[in-house]
Amino acid sequence: MLITTLWAVLLATVLLLRARHLGPAAVAGPVWLRGLGGLGGMGLALLGAALLVLGWGGLLGAALAGWGCGLALLAVWGGDLLWAGRRVLLLASGAAALLAGGVGWLFYQSPALVVWALLVSTATAQALWLIAQPEARARLRGLRQHLQPWRVLLALAVLVRIPVPLWPEGFPLIGTVQMLLISLAALLWGWGRVGVRIVLLAVLAFALGLGVELLGSQTGFPFGLYTYQGAPQPAIAGVPLIVPLGWFALVLSAHVLAGGQPWRTGLLVVAWDLGLEALMPAQGYWTWQDPNPLWYGAPIQNYLAWFVVGYAISWMYRRLGPSLHQDGAFAWAYRLEALFLPVGLALLGLWPGALVCGLAMNGLAWLEYLPLGGRGGLKRFRGQI
Numbered sequence: 260m261l262i263t264t265l266w267a268v269l270l271a272t273v274l275l276l277r278a279r280h281l282g283p284a285a286v287a288g289p290v291w292l293r294g295l296g297g298l299g300g301m302g303l304a305l306l307g308a309a310l311l312v313l314g315w316g317g318l319l320g321a322a323l324a325g326w327g328c329g330l331a332l333l334a335v336w337g338g339d340l341l342w343a344g345r346r347v348l349l350l351a352s353g354a355a356a357l358l359a360g361g362v363g364w365l366f367y368q369s370p371a372l373v374v375w376a377l378l379v380s381t382a383t384a385q386a387l388w389l390i391a392q393p394e395a396r397a398r399l400r401g402l403r404q405h406l407q408p409w410r411v412l413l414a415l416a417v418l419v420r421i422p423v424p425l426w427p428e429g430f431p432l433i434g435t436v437q438m439l440l441i442s443l444a445a446l447l448w449g450w451g452r453v454g455v456r457i458v459l460l461a462v463l464a465f466a467l468g469l470g471v472e473l474l475g476s477q478t479g480f481p482f483g484l485y486t487y488q489g490a491p492q493p494a495i496a497g498v499p500l501i502v503p504l505g506w507f508a509l510v511l512s513a514h515v516l517a518g519g520q521p522w523r524t525g526l527l528v529v530a531w532d533l534g535l536e537a538l539m540p541a542q543g544y545w546t547w548q549d550p551n552p553l554w555y556g557a558p559i560q561n562y563l564a565w566f567v568v569g570y571a572i573s574w575m576y577r578r579l580g581p582s583l584h585q586d587g588a589f590a591w592a593y594r595l596e597a598l599f600l601p602v603g604l605a606l607l608g609l610w611p612g613a614l615v616c617g618l619a620m621n622g623l624a625w626l627e628y629l630p631l632g633g634r635g636g637l638k639r640f641r642g643q644i
Contacts (some may be wrong), residue, residue, distance in 0.1 A: 288342030456542025468506025537612025
C-alpha cells in the first residue's frame, strides 16, 4: 500500500505539471460547489465507515473513510477553483490512478488498491492545484486571520465523532468529549455576544436541565417513567454529565437557529429528542419503563415536556441575552447534529429513528432555505410581510 501511495503521488504530481500546459483553464465555478463537494467527500467517508462497521470494507472502507475526509476539506477550501481545472485534474488523477492502481492490481490482485490509488491521485492533484491558485492561498490567509476559537472547538466536536462507528464501546467517552467541546464553543461564542452574562445563562440552563432530569428520573414527571440506573460516567447525582450540558449548548444553538422564538426552539428540541430516544437507551444512558410508550419506549408526555423545557430555556435566553439570536453563526452546532445524528443511528441499524429524526431535524434546520410559493424561500418571504 505504501508503494502504491508513493507511486500515485509521484505520478499525479508529474502528470499535473505536464497537463497544465495543454491550454487555459475554464472559469471558476459557482461558490456552492464548495459545499456540495464537501458533502460529497463526507458521504464517501461515511460510506467507508459503514463498510468497516459491517465488516465488508477492509482496505476499501479505510480508503473511503480516510481520503473522503481529505477530499471534503479540499472541496470546502476551493471546490469552485477545482471546477476551473476539472479537465486537467481529471486527466492527471485518472492517468496516475490507472498506472499506480494497475501496478497494485498486477502484484497483489487487489481491486481496493485501485480505488486507493484513485483517491490518492485525486487528492494529490487537487491539493497541488489549489496551492498554485492565488485565490486559494488568500483564503488560507484569511482563515488564519479570522478563525475564531469557538469554530475550532466546534470543528473538533465533529472530528471526534468520526471514530464512533469503528469504536462503538468508546461511545460514552467520545459523546462526553464531544458535548464538552460544543459547550465550550457555546461559551466562547456567547462571550463575544453578551460577555460574562453567558456564564450565568450556562449555569441557569445547566441547573434547570439537571433539576428537571433529577425530578423526572425519580418521579416520572414531567417526562414519564424512566431511570438512569447503569448510565455511564461521568454523572452528577446519577444524571450523565452529557445530559445537562446538552440542555445548555444544543438548546442555545436551537434558540439561535429559531431566531430567538421559544416556540420554534421547542420544536427543534423535540426533533432532536426523536433521535436521542433511539440512540441513548441503546447506549445504556437511560431506560424507559413507561406503560404507554410511543417512540422507542418514550410516551407522548416526554415530547411535550421536551417542548416545554426547550421553550423555557429559550425564553430565558431571550430575556437575559436578547442579542444572542441576532447572530446566527452558532446555529451550525444544531445543523451539524442534524447531519451526524441520523447517520449514526443508521450505522447502528436504528433505521426508523434515523429516518424520522433526519427528516424532522433537517426539515426544521433548513426551513428558511426551502422554496415557498415559488418566491425563493421562506427567508425572502419573511422580508415581504
